[in-house]
Amino acid sequence: MISPGMLLSERYEIIDKVGSGGMADVYNAKDTRLNRNVAIKVLKQEYSNDAKFVSKFRVEAQSVAGLSHPNVVNVYDVGEDDTLYYIVMELVEGITLKKFIEKKGRLEINEAIGIGIQIAQGIEEAHKNNIIHRDIKPQNIIISKEGKVKVTDFGIAKAATSNTITSNAMGSVHYISPEQARGGYSDEKSDIYSLGVTLYEMLLGKVPFEGESTVTVAFAHVHEEAVPLEEMDSSIPRSLSRIVQKCMQKKPDMRYESAGALIMDLRRAVSDPDGAYVEINEPVNDSPTIMITDDVVRAVKETPRPVPPKREEELLPEEEQMLNEDALDPKLERILKICSGVVAVIIVVVIILLVGKVAGWWGGGSKDDDKSAVSSQVNPSAVPSESALPDKIPVPEVVGRTLEEAEKILTDSGLKYRLEDVESDEEANMVIQQDPGAGEQVDENSYVTIYYSIRKSDVVIPSLVNYSADEAKAELERLGLTVAGTSREYNDSVEKDKVCGTDPVVGTSVKKGTSIRIIISNGPQNKLVVVPNILGRTAEIALERLADVGLQGNEESVSYAYSDKYKKDRVMAQSVKAGTKVEVGTVIEYTISLGPRPQEQEPTPQPTQKPENARYTGTVTINTNPFEYEGESAVIKLVLSQDGKSRTVFRETLSYEDFPRSFTIEGWSDNNGTVTISKDNRVLDGISFNVEFKKVQ
Numbered sequence: 001m002i003s004p005g006m007l008l009s010e011r012y013e014i015i016d017k018v019g020s021g022g023m024a025d026v027y028n029a030k031d032t033r034l035n036r037n038v039a040i041k042v043l044k045q046e047y048s049n050d051a052k053f054v055s056k057f058r059v060e061a062q063s064v065a066g067l068s069h070p071n072v073v074n075v076y077d078v079g080e081d082d083t084l085y086y087i088v089m090e091l092v093e094g095i096t097l098k099k100f101i102e103k104k105g106r107l108e109i110n111e112a113i114g115i116g117i118q119i120a121q122g123i124e125e126a127h128k129n130n131i132i133h134r135d136i137k138p139q140n141i142i143i144s145k146e147g148k149v150k151v152t153d154f155g156i157a158k159a160a161t162s163n164t165i166t167s168n169a170m171g172s173v174h175y176i177s178p179e180q181a182r183g184g185y186s187d188e189k190s191d192i193y194s195l196g197v198t199l200y201e202m203l204l205g206k207v208p209f210e211g212e213s214t215v216t217v218a219f220a221h222v223h224e225e226a227v228p229l230e231e232m233d234s235s236i237p238r239s240l241s242r243i244v245q246k247c248m249q250k251k252p253d254m255r256y257e258s259a260g261a262l263i264m265d266l267r268r269a270v271s272d273p274d275g276a277y278v279e280i281n282e283p284v285n286d287s288p289t290i291m292i293t294d295d296v297v298r299a300v301k302e303t304p305r306p307v308p309p310k311r312e313e314e315l316l317p318e319e320e321q322m323l324n325e326d327a328l329d330p331k332l333e334r335i336l337k338i339c340s341g342v343v344a345v346i347i348v349v350v351i352i353l354l355v356g357k358v359a360g361w362w363g364g365g366s367k368d369d370d371k372s373a374v375s376s377q378v379n380p381s382a383v384p385s386e387s388a389l390p391d392k393i394p395v396p397e398v399v400g401r402t403l404e405e406a407e408k409i410l411t412d413s414g415l416k417y418r419l420e421d422v423e424s425d426e427e428a429n430m431v432i433q434q435d436p437g438a439g440e441q442v443d444e445n446s447y448v449t450i451y452y453s454i455r456k457s458d459v460v461i462p463s464l465v466n467y468s469a470d471e472a473k474a475e476l477e478r479l480g481l482t483v484a485g486t487s488r489e490y491n492d493s494v495e496k497d498k499v500c501g502t503d504p505v506v507g508t509s510v511k512k513g514t515s516i517r518i519i520i521s522n523g524p525q526n527k528l529v530v531v532p533n534i535l536g537r538t539a540e541i542a543l544e545r546l547a548d549v550g551l552q553g554n555e556e557s558v559s560y561a562y563s564d565k566y567k568k569d570r571v572m573a574q575s576v577k578a579g580t581k582v583e584v585g586t587v588i589e590y591t592i593s594l595g596p597r598p599q600e601q602e603p604t605p606q607p608t609q610k611p612e613n614a615r616y617t618g619t620v621t622i623n624t625n626p627f628e629y630e631g632e633s634a635v636i637k638l639v640l641s642q643d644g645k646s647r648t649v650f651r652e653t654l655s656y657e658d659f660p661r662s663f664t665i666e667g668w669s670d671n672n673g674t675v676t677i678s679k680d681n682r683v684l685d686g687i688s689f690n691v692e693f694k695k696v697q
Contacts, residue, residue, distance in 0.1 A: 002027065002042060008081045012040055012088065023047055028091065031076075038076060039092070043085040054085055061087050064131055064154045070579070071122030073142065073152035089152070094145050095412075097198070098138035103413075104394070106205035109240065110270060115141075116199050117266050118149035123195065124259035126154055127188045134186055136194035137175040138201060146533045146578050173214045173221075174207040178250050181218040189252040192262060196247025196255075203229055203236055208248070222250070237273035239265075246280050254280060395448055397438035403429040403452050404505050414444045418682060419507040421460055424453035428509040445541050447683065454509035461516065463506045465680050466633055466653055467499040472518050475632075484515035488522050492550040492584070496523030524550055524584045531588060533578035534571045539592060540639065540646050542571045544681075547651075550584040558647070559591045568595030569645060592645075616667045618691040620675050626684055627656040634680045640665060640691070642673030649675070667693040 002025070006014045012029045015037075019026040024041040031038050047053050061078045068074055077088035097115065101107065107115070119141060126133060133140075133154055142150045173181075177193035180186050201207050208226035211217040226248055230241035243265050249255045256262040265278055396413050398406035403419075410417045422432060433451040436442055454460060459479050464472040473483045487503075494500040500521040504510065529549045534542035543553040554575075566572040575589035576582060626636065633655035640649045649665040667673050675689045 002084070007032075008040065008084065008086060009079050012038065012086075014040070024087075029088075031088070037091045039073075039089045041087045041089065048083055048085050057085065064126070067126060067129055067131060067154060069122055069125040070148065071118045071150055072125060072154060073150045075154070090150075092142050092144050092150055092152075094143045096139055097141035097143060097149075097202070100143055101138060101202060101205065103396075107202045109203070109235075109237065109273075112199060112202040113240070113266050113270055115143070115149050115202065116195070117263055119151055119195055119198070120259045120263045120266065122149075122151040123188075123191050124263065126151075127191070127259060132186065132188055133191050133194075134180070135172055135175075136191050136198060137172060138198055141198070146530065148533075148579065173217045174209065176218060176221055177252075178222045179252060181221045187252070188258065189255045192247050192255050192259060193249075193252075195259075195262070196244050199244045199247065200226065200229065203240070203244070204232055225250075237269065239269045239273055239275050239278055242278035242280065243269060246278055249280065392441035393444055395434070395436050395438055395440045395442055398431050398434050398448075398450065399438070401431050403431065403450070403507055406431045406434075406450050406452075407505060407507075410448055410450075415442070416445060416447045416681065418447050418449045418685075420449055420451045421454045421507070421509065422451050423456050428453055428455050428458060429504075443541070444537070445544050452507070452509075455511075457511070458509040459512055459514075461502055461504060461506055461508045461510065463634070463680060464499045464502060464518070465506075466494060466635065468497070469499065469518060469520055472499045472502075476516050476518075480512035481510070482513060482515050484517045486518045486520050488520045490524065491521040492524045492529065493548065494521040494523075496521055528581040529584055531574075531576045531578055531580045531582055531586075534574055534588075534590060535578070536566060537571050538569060538646075539571065539590075540648070542574075542590060543648055546588055551582070552585065552587045553648075554587045554589040559589075560594050561591055562595065562597040563593040564596050566593040568593055615696045616670050616693040617664060617696050618667060618673065618693040619662055619664050620689045620691050621660065621662040622677065622689070623660040624687060625656060625659040626677060626679050626687070627659070629656065632656050637678045637681070638663060638665070639676050639678070640667060640673050641676070642667050642693075643669055643671055665691065667691070669693065670695050 002014055002017075004014055004016055008014065008029070011031065011033055013032055015028045015030060017025060018028050018039070021041075024043050024047075027040045027042065029038055029040045030036070043054070043057065047057070058078055061075060065075045065078065073092055074090040075087060076090065079086055079088070095103075119136070123133065123136070131154055133151065135153065136151070140151060140153045142152055144150065175194040175197045177186060177190040180190055197208060209217050209220035209224065211220060226245075228241050228245055229236045230238050243262070247255055247262065256265075268275065268277060393414055395415065396409050398409055401409065407417060424432070429452060431450055431452050435449045435451075436446075442448075459481060461481075462475065462479070464475060467475070469486060476483055489500070491500040498521050499518055501519040503517040503519060510516075529551065531551065532545045532549060534545055537545065539553075539558070546553050561572065563572045570593050571590045572593040573591040576586070620638070627634070633653060636650070636652060636654045637648055638650040639646055645668060650663055654661075665675070670693050673691045673693060675691055677684050677687050677689075
């Protein structure tokens with residue numbers, strides 16, 4: 001039994017379980033040698049007892065251990081501890097593409113293209129290293145918190161699919177290629193077919209083939225044509241519909257030659273959505289007819305068809321017949337192999353002629369191909385453009401959930417929450433109303449007010465974040481509660497040895513005398529944190545995303561520039577590239593877009609920051625104490641809104657004794673501005689201040 005604190009191979013310390021799949025359980029763990037967090041997949045018992053499967057599992061996992069690419073979840077190690085077999089992988093915090101599709105229903109066009117390009121880039125890198133995935137599906141695609149798309153389980157799928165079929169097959173059969181469904185040979189083009197199905201689901205919100213059993217769905221992949229996307233939804237561009245259609249061709253030869261060719265067309269679909277550049281042609285056989293003698297034909301016809309031996313994963317007789325109806329007689333197959341040797345040289349010559357024609361060796365060349373080649377080099381990173389980033393996100397349904405569940409759901413959705421307790425005789429700590437309502441579109445990091453039930457005689461657990469352990473204990477005891485003890489956990493936003501939470505969570509309605517556990521921060525788990533992607537975000541959201549991982553935005557030297565790509569008041573550049581690891585507390589500078597340059601103005605250089613000899617200052621005095629009692633403390637943040645822009649002008653831990661207090665702040669002009677105040681990232685309703693600014697030379 002694996003439990004937190006357990007050490008695998010005297011190296012990997014298990015922290016907690018984060019998920020479970022058809023063949024393995026996934027754990028968050030710490031590599032004690034390299035001092036980094038990793039994800040560990042531990043084989044389930046039914047697989048660990050199968051020596052044949054374990055052997056395949058280790059060989060396939062080791063084959064991809066050297067594969068390193070930004071769009072692939074890297075494999076670090078493969079090992080065993082007693083009867084436990086495991087893979088050590090890169091830890092990626094985020095959600096699977098499957099859950100992302102379920103959450104949004106269907107993706108925007110550019111969003112789907114951006115994700116598709118990144119998946120194809122990961123597949124392309126694997127194919128270059130002679131590694132075929134064989135199980136591309138949204139469940140095996142992870143979207144990190146920074147928006148990076150990563151393909152996982154490379155190579156592992158081969159071990160899984162070559163073993164006994166499990167109940168997990170239903171999840172994969174919706175994306176299986178026709179040749180895999182027949183039990184035939186699969187290659188790089190099988191991955192392209194599965195990626196086509198994944199694109200289909202992203203754009204339409206459902207898979208192309210449904211059925212009551214795996215065999216029914218597999219039969220559809222072999223014999224039925226998917227309804228083109230443009231017929232299902234006229235808003236989907238014809239070029240994109242044709243791209244998906246080409247990926248999903250029954251014959252591998254009619255699909256894209258490589259993932260690189262698919263990437264090229266996907267990029268072109270962004271700039272030319274209505275173009276007719278996607279060609280789907282029947283494969284051409286230029287080799288001459290080869291005559292087979294009457295004796296050979298008669299021998300083939302008279303030879304009885306041998307009965308194939310049963311496989312380990314034996315299917316029902318009618319299923320076996322359906323999936324293998326295209327299998328060749330072994331003797332005929334041997335004869336065809338002999339004949340193919342005769343035409344091999346001719347095929348090679350034809351290929352050389354075709355390649356030479358395209359490359360211009362014979363004085364020609366395709367202009368379209370040249371243009372495509374150039375376009376494929378314009379954006380090698382293939383990160384989705386700002387237009388592919390969703391401006392709004394839907395508010396999830398939390399009514400009827402417990403308070404703790406609601407807080408987690410909103411946090412995982414990129415939203416924040418305010419708590420409003422409502423006295424009720426009903427069950428305590430149940431959400432009875434929310435504002436905004438479920439399904440409404442809001443900005444990332446927006447607040448959702450949670451109205452939850454409390455009993456009249458109960459005590460509501462207060463926020464104790466940034467208290468010392470002794471202060472938190474005294475406050476809980478003052479409210480008539482008891483302290484059951486403390487536990488510790490890593491926290492990137494609360495300094496070491498300060499309170500970062502409670503169990504039950506803040507806001508929970510409990511009876512007097514209830515035991516509360518105090519959670520103490522260990523500080524950041526790693527000295528290095530990953531810089532988030534703040535491009536395309538408002539300054540306020542960008543600053544909050546940086547603060548969430550322990551970084552800072554340099555608000556004093558914000559620069560401004562015109563941009564045709566990014567909307568006005570959105571971040572158009574950041575000083576440190578997203579995905580880079582830096583020390584906690586590092587200052588990240590950024591540039592705000594002024595929108596497109598006005599056509600009537602001359603393209604004069606735009607100053608990148610405020611002139612040093614012109615400053616606008618104002619003073620705000622806060623007489624209303626944001627704290628309720630002496631000794632209370634929290635992170636106080638002041639946000640200035642002026643001239644249609646906003647930024648944080650003060651952020652520091654203050655206490656009850658610090659108020660009333662005056663703050664001198666700097667604005668953009670001599671126009672009046674408004675300052676709002678928040679405590680521990682929760683905006684205080686009804687507390688805002690009008691500020692007059694004066695120019696100071």
